[in-house]
Amino acid sequence: MNEHVALIWKKLDHLARMREYLRYSIAQVAKLLPIDNWQELQPDQHETLAAFRIRFSEYQEHMGKTMKAIAVEEEKPSEPFTAVLLYMEKLQCITSADRWKNIRELRNAVNHEYEDDPAVLHEFFDQMMQSAPDLLLWHGQLLDFCHRTYPHKSTDSKQ
Secondary structure (H helix, E strand, O other), X not given: OOHHHHHHHHHHHHHHHHHHHHHHHHHHHHHHOOOOOHHHOOHHHHHHHHXXXXXXXXXXXXXXXXHHHHHHHOOOOOXXXXXXXXXXXXXXXXXOXXXXXXXXXXXXXXXXXXXXXXXXXXXXXXXXXXXXXXXXXXXXXXXXXXXXXXXOOOOOOOO
16 A cells, blocks of 8 residues: 555544534433523533534544545645546545535534524524535445455455
């Protein structure tokens, strides 16, 4: 196994750990939703929502970096990132480059807008909860591709 493929597997192992933390956060947020009064949330509930937001964001970010590393290994264009997404779509690692971009826009909005409007907050978290299964599915599809293409002895990354 070359050094770059070893790096891809290291990224996949890290993604596997991130996936478990995200799954935990999804379960915790599901217990809170729907939220009727955002002003009455307790500190631990705010912490649960913040952890989910961060884990969701970092998971997608890290998955994107892993997909880019795969494109580089396969000697495909890695810039602009749309080229990586289209290649991942071709490999069936993601179902749609546009869907990835929509989730990325959601991730950017939720991380860069300091929103206090309960309706907007509800929409952000609802969309993230609806998008998380896509990320988890795509992670599995990315793993399937890597297991077929870059055989690896470790089973840590398996679903």
